[in-house]
Amino acid sequence: MKILTGNDLKTGEVIWWDGKGWSRYVDDAVDVGERGDEILAREDAARRVNSGYAIEATKQDGGVRPAHIKDRVRALGPTVRPDLTLKPADPEAGNWVI
Amino acid sequence: MYLYDSYDQAMVDARVEEFRDQAQRRLEGRITEEQFRPLRLMNGLYLQLHAYMLRVAIPYGTLNSRQMHMLADIADKYDRGYGHFTTRQNIQYNWIKLEETADLLADLASVEMHAIQTSGNCIRNISSDHFAGAAADELVDPRPYAELLRQWSSFHPEFSFLPRKFKIAVIASDTDRAAMRLHDIGIQIVKNDAGELGAAFYVGGGMGRTPMIAPMIREFVPLDQLVTYSEACLRVYNRYGRRDNKYKARIKILVHELGKNEYTRQVEEEFKHLLDQGVEPPLAELERLKPFFADPDFVDGPKTADRSDPDFALWVERNTHRHKHDSYVSAVISLKPVAGIPGDASSEQMHLMADLAKAYSFDEMRVMHTQNVVLPHVRIADLHALWTKLEAAGLGSPNLDTIEDIIACPGLDYCSLANARSIPLAQRISTRFAEKGKTEQLGELKLKISGCINACGHHHAGHIGILGVDKKGTENYQLLLGGSEAEDTALGKITGRGFDEDGVIDAIETVTDIYLDKREDGERFLDTYRRIGMDPFKEALYD
Numbered sequence: 280m281k282i283l284t285g286n287d288l289k290t291g292e293v294i295w296w297d298g299k300g301w302s303r304y305v306d307d308a309v310d311v312g313e314r315g316d317e318i319l320a321r322e323d324a325a326r327r328v329n330s331g332y333a334i335e336a337t338k339q340d341g342g343v344r345p346a347h348i349k350d351r352v353r354a355l356g357p358t359v360r361p362d363l364t365l366k367p368a369d370p371e372a373g374n375w376v377i
Numbered sequence: 378m379y380l381y382d383s384y385d386q387a388m389v390d391a392r393v394e395e396f397r398d399q400a401q402r403r404l405e406g407r408i409t410e411e412q413f414r415p416l417r418l419m420n421g422l423y424l425q426l427h428a429y430m431l432r433v434a435i436p437y438g439t440l441n442s443r444q445m446h447m448l449a450d451i452a453d454k455y456d457r458g459y460g461h462f463t464t465r466q467n468i469q470y471n472w473i474k475l476e477e478t479a480d481l482l483a484d485l486a487s488v489e490m491h492a493i494q495t496s497g498n499c500i501r502n503i504s505s506d507h508f509a510g511a512a513a514d515e516l517v518d519p520r521p522y523a524e525l526l527r528q529w530s531s532f533h534p535e536f537s538f539l540p541r542k543f544k545i546a547v548i549a550s551d552t553d554r555a556a557m558r559l560h561d562i563g564i565q566i567v568k569n570d571a572g573e574l575g576a577a578f579y580v581g582g583g584m585g586r587t588p589m590i591a592p593m594i595r596e597f598v599p600l601d602q603l604v605t606y607s608e609a610c611l612r613v614y615n616r617y618g619r620r621d622n623k624y625k626a627r628i629k630i631l632v633h634e635l636g637k638n639e640y641t642r643q644v645e646e647e648f649k650h651l652l653d654q655g656v657e658p659p660l661a662e663l664e665r666l667k668p669f670f671a672d673p674d675f676v677d678g679p680k681t682a683d684r685s686d687p688d689f690a691l692w693v694e695r696n697t698h699r700h701k702h703d704s705y706v707s708a709v710i711s712l713k714p715v716a717g718i719p720g721d722a723s724s725e726q727m728h729l730m731a732d733l734a735k736a737y738s739f740d741e742m743r744v745m746h747t748q749n750v751v752l753p754h755v756r757i758a759d760l761h762a763l764w765t766k767l768e769a770a771g772l773g774s775p776n777l778d779t780i781e782d783i784i785a786c787p788g789l790d791y792c793s794l795a796n797a798r799s800i801p802l803a804q805r806i807s808t809r810f811a812e813k814g815k816t817e818q819l820g821e822l823k824l825k826i827s828g829c830i831n832a833c834g835h836h837h838a839g840h841i842g843i844l845g846v847d848k849k850g851t852e853n854y855q856l857l858l859g860g861s862e863a864e865d866t867a868l869g870k871i872t873g874r875g876f877d878e879d880g881v882i883d884a885i886e887t888v889t890d891i892y893l894d895k896r897e898d899g900e901r902f903l904d905t906y907r908r909i910g911m912d913p914f915k916e917a918l919y920d
Contacts, residue, residue: 289404289476291428326406330424347850349789352798353426357790359718359800363457363472377852 280310280338283318284350285331293353294328295343301327304365305354308336308343344375351376378439378741379524379669381489388532389486392493396420397479404476419499421492422478426793429473432495433485437505437523437547438466438744440490442731445742447488449727455481460727462712462720464784464835465544466504466744467495471791493531498539500530500611504546506554507745510670511707511753513699517574519549519566521666522603525658526564529604536611540618541626543611544583556746556862558582558591559838561628562610569597576603580610580640581632584832588868589629594641602648605657609648613640673739678704678758691817692764692775697755704757708738710750710767711774711782715811716804719785720748729770737763747784749777780815780822780889781807784835788828788845789852795828797845797852802826805882810889819889822902825860838862840903841888842869843881854881858888858914859906870911873919888914 282305283296294301295308296318302308311318315333322328335346345351356364358373366372381389396416403413417423421432433448440448448468452460455477456470463469473481485491494501503523510518526545530536536543546555549566557563563579575597582591598606614628617635632640680703684690697706710730713719722730730750734742737759738752745751755763767773776782783806786792788799803826810816825839829846836842842857853875860869876884889902891914896905906914 286424286428290474291424291472293427323410324406326404329410348852349426349793349795352789356427357471357800358798359790359804 280336280343281312281315281333282308282336282343282345283311283315283331283333284308284345284353285319285322285328288326288329291329295354296322305336305345306342348376378441378520379436379666386486386489389489389491389493390483392420392491393479393482393486396482400475400479415497417475417478418496419493420478420482421495422473422475423496424793425471426789426791428471429475429478430469430471430791431473431478431481431492432463432467432469433490433492434495434502435467435490435744436527437503437509437520438507438746439509439520440742440744441740442735442742444488444490445727445731445734447484447490449724449731451481451484452724452727454484459721459723461718461787462722462744462748462750464746464748464786464833465495465502466507466746467502468744469787471787496542497537498541498543499537500533500539500543500545503527503530504544504555504560504746506548506550507743507751508554508698508707508753509549509743510672511698511700511705512550512552513701514552515550515701516568517549517566518670519547520670521663522549522564522566522576522600523547524666524669525604525663526607529607529658536615539611539615540620541623541628543614543628545607551864553862553864553866556835556838556866558866559584559588559835559862560591561614562607563591564603564607567597573599575599576606578606578610580644581629581637582866583627583629584835584837585627586624586830586832587627587629588832588837589633590866590868591629592632592637594637594644600663601660602652602657605651606644606648608656609644609651612647612651613643617643673741673754675702675705675754676756678756680704680757682757682760686761688768688775689761689764692773693760695775695779696777697760700754702754705754706757706760708752708755708760708763709745709777710752710772711776712749712772713776713782713807714771714774715781716808718800719783719803722750726770726772729766729772733763733766747782749782776807776816778821778823779817780810780819780824780885782823783807784823784825784839786827786829786834788826788834792828792833794831795845796830796847797828797854799826799828799834799843799845802843802845802854802878802881805878806885809882809886815889818893820901822889823861824885835862836860837868838866839869840901840906841885843885846875848875852878854878856881856884856888856918858911859903861903872911872915884918887917891917
């Protein structure tokens, strides 16, 4: 699947296109097929996303897994600071990245 | 340390307001990201993996307690309660919001700090010896010269759009603690046969994808021509440095392609042309700067400390450095606890370091390029009290220059350029060697880790270096041996094929075991490597 990601212009937070808007959680990301450029152009113009881009991902066990490790790190947060990731209660969450 | 005058303050304040306007225009959509990007980078604001990252300049690594308290307050107010001290003697914050950045910069400006020229193709923060003004072995304090060059290079209109970024280091001792020859320009303050002070210029060094050791292009530049000669070096680079290929745009490539002799000839020609152009500030300006770096009022006291506590004795042995006044030492606060993140400090730790600097070091600190913090002037009589407080705060690791004192770039955990993570390796290596009790046995061993070819973790210059690469979407690590960033500057050589994360940690242990087996009396890892060469290590790693 192809999903869209970028950063929130104001806060810099990593965000994912969920079909209607932008979510902090990669699991909310939807397959945009070939519509990625069109959505990104519109969202960039509306200043709802900064430096957006499309990536490959797969749907696994109900979750969305970006193909490249860099985007998995973006999706979770720094593996060396579990407390600052989106899964602060799970010290093993970093294993998902690898 | 240098204190702003009204001109400095006005410039920095004006820059804050200029950035406030630029950021507002971006947020309102009046300028695009493409237009805004160079503007934010001029103010040290990057967009990294998780958020905006702000790099704050700490000129030649020197700061006072008021400034460190502010850095801690900024960590709490605008970030997530911590900061990361970098290999350029700066600090970075990882979780900055664009909408708050101007306010953050205003807070910085209130303590005479800024983030100007910490990014972009300009002259970056000038680095120096972290023991400057304190070391027993220095000729003079190099910081007035670094400050003179800082003022010359700040907002320099001709050098704001260089082919590529430009880094300068200034030292004043034969012992190089600033990786001087791995800079675009390395300057060593020296004395000639007539007893006059001057500057030796080394140009064209650097790490990155094409590491090079800077050759000396001039043995002695009189101090009243220091700025002019620097300008000549930059002018030749600015004119002929490659702008068509960013990977060949650093001055090291120009010096290499022209050859040292031709580059030097062109610099000398430009220098001659510049000499009567009024580039050089009057020597009086240098003399005006010197009192800012005058010695504090040292007082005589005990020359030795009671080392009956073995833990304290080890810390004194490892983490203190000989001072020019025999009742003092420079004390290094390690930001490398076992399993910790190299260079990270919490806001609480920053406040504590500031308080300790005020209490024990004439209100002064230095950030080391090795990502630790120095209290430069500590009375030997105060050492035990200082250590006790550091220990209680987790800042008393006795591991300076050991295998636990690892330089690691932020790597793929934070950096958008990285191919592999650096920090987890540092954490696992320090843990393994500490748990096995091998750290002290190994003695001086400088291990440096970069998460990509840009070499922010100085892997080329590590006695042992690790370079993270992307191997078909997975992290892979190359191992290098034999580098040095000291006065015996050397570039490490790759051992052979790379390793996965577990494999490279095992490989580190393998090469250190070879060292322990082969070393002769008094040899450091690097000495043994130089004596026996790469082969025994390769055999152990790959056969």
